[in-house]
Amino acid sequence: MxxxxxxxxxxxxxxxxxxxxxxxxxxxxxxxxxxxxxxxxxxxxxxxxxxxxxxxxxxxxxxxxxxxxxxxxxxxxxxxxxxxxxxxxxxxxxxxxxxxxxxxxxxxxxxxxxxxxxxxxxxxxxxxxxSHDAGGSPGSAPAGLRYAEWRASHGLGASIGGDDHDGDGLSDIEEFASGTDPVAPDGRGTFGVTRLGDGSGIVVSMLRSWDALDLSLQIEVSDSLSTNSWHPVDPASFVGSTRVPESRADLLEFRVTPAPGSARQFVRTRYTVLQ
Ligand SMILES: [Ca+2]
Ligand SMILES: [Ca+2]
Ligand SMILES: [Ca+2]
CATH class of the missing domain: 2.60.40.1260 (Lamin Tail domain)
Incomplete structure (x- = not known):
């Protein structure tokens, strides 16, 4: 603090x-x-x-x-x-x-x-x-749930990659990241894209729930979609994070611009549960 x-x-x-x-x-x-x-x-x-x-x-x-x-x-x-x-x-x-x-x-x-x-x-x-709460958590563990605890709290078993329990198009881990309900269709995506006013690229945004303790988010870009072409976006493109109290989450934003000479750029999010 x-x-x-x-x-x-x-x-x-x-x-x-x-x-x-x-x-x-x-x-x-x-x-x-x-x-x-x-x-x-x-x-x-x-x-x-x-x-x-x-x-x-x-x-x-x-x-x-x-x-x-x-x-x-x-x-x-x-x-x-x-x-x-x-x-x-x-x-x-x-x-x-x-x-x-x-x-x-x-x-x-x-x-x-x-x-x-x-x-x-x-x-x-x-x-x-x-920090999860105002004042931080000096002397105690940060509030929130680890992914396995969160799954258990919703009655879900061990994770299988790509699970989408409620079939709403958001994978379980994406629901963990965004703070939505994994057993009720939410129909709201967490991945947002806004075109920059000057046409130079886009701003990609996603939510990270305050309650998600052991989660890493990474933006990856590719100009061809081929398996080996994906690489993490330059950390310097990170715009910042803003609190969104109604979602109990922080909104993370990245500025993505196509590499010089490439006509297309693809963007994806990688969620990783930390050890
Ligand atoms: Ca000071
Ligand atoms: Ca889902
Ligand atoms: Ca859901």
């Missing part, structure tokens, strides 16, 4: 989670960019455990340690180094239009889409989402 809707000195926080399988000793580790804190000796983080830190004088109940300095409201680079000087994490977040709009003073926190993915690019706005 880099820019809370109240005073930054009270509401800012940062949550560190050990996603590995060994206990981490943070004693002597310190942030060398962005904020200032040196962790006390004996600060251990077990696998799956989280540690919330917040500004000196904060009112974040879950905070276990305090830092000086601040998470800049205009974006910041954060570097955490271990006691031996090796870099644990180093990335920059931003507040431009391609970063989730409600996290920049709107009362919501930035949360990782796939916190257990060590290859996630923390500097990319595509790796982050708006």
């Amino acid at each position: 880099f820019n809370p809707d109240g005073p930054d000195s009270e509401g800012e926080f940062l949550e560190l989670t050990n996603t590995g399988s060994f206990t981490i000793d943070l004693g002597g580790a310190r942030f060398t960019r962005g904020i200032e804190i040196i962790f006390d000796p004996g600060t251990l983080l077990d696998p799956g455990e989280s540690l919330v830190i917040a500004r000196v004088g904060n009112s974040v109940a879950a905070a276990k340690a305090a830092y000086s300095g601040a998470l800049d409201n205009g974006g910041d680079r954060l570097t955490l180094k271990a006691a031996d000087g090796s870099i644990i994490v180093d990335f920059a977040y931003g507040d431009d239009a391609d970063w989730p709009d409600m996290t920049d003073g709107g009362g919501y926190s930035l949360e990782l889409v796939s916190p257990n993915d060590p290859s996630a690019d923390l500097g990319s706005p595509l790796s982050w989402r708006t």
Whole structure:
């Protein structure tokens, strides 16, 4: 939470989670960019455990340690180094239009889409989402359902790729992504296309439900539809994500323009359930 809707000195926080399988000793580790804190000796983080830190004088109940300095409201680079000087994490977040709009003073926190993915690019706005609830979830797991839990909650068995239980044209996983009902025909698509006013291409949009926890969305493009021609769209084409409260989802938008010299471009969405 880099820019809370109240005073930054009270509401800012940062949550560190050990996603590995060994206990981490943070004693002597310190942030060398962005904020200032040196962790006390004996600060251990077990696998799956989280540690919330917040500004000196904060009112974040879950905070276990305090830092000086601040998470800049205009974006910041954060570097955490271990006691031996090796870099644990180093990335920059931003507040431009391609970063989730409600996290920049709107009362919501930035949360990782796939916190257990060590290859996630923390500097990319595509790796982050708006927190499920206002205030974020410092010290507790994010709200929502994993795909298997969501299927079970609707009485569906194990997933078979391409399932469309209610036959409404939306696959089960697309219903999970968009927050629609997989056992009742909805008849509303989640994939939108708008032509750019200057004719240079299109904007592709799709919903990502607040409740979908372990889901990755990717836009892929092709100029021929042949199997090997599909490739992920350039991350720079990500326009941003906007909250759509009536759908309980975020609307993700990508700008897609045909490659120079190609007459056609095809676009598809790939949904992946994260491990
Ligand atoms: Ca701030
Ligand atoms: Ca369906
Ligand atoms: Ca449905």
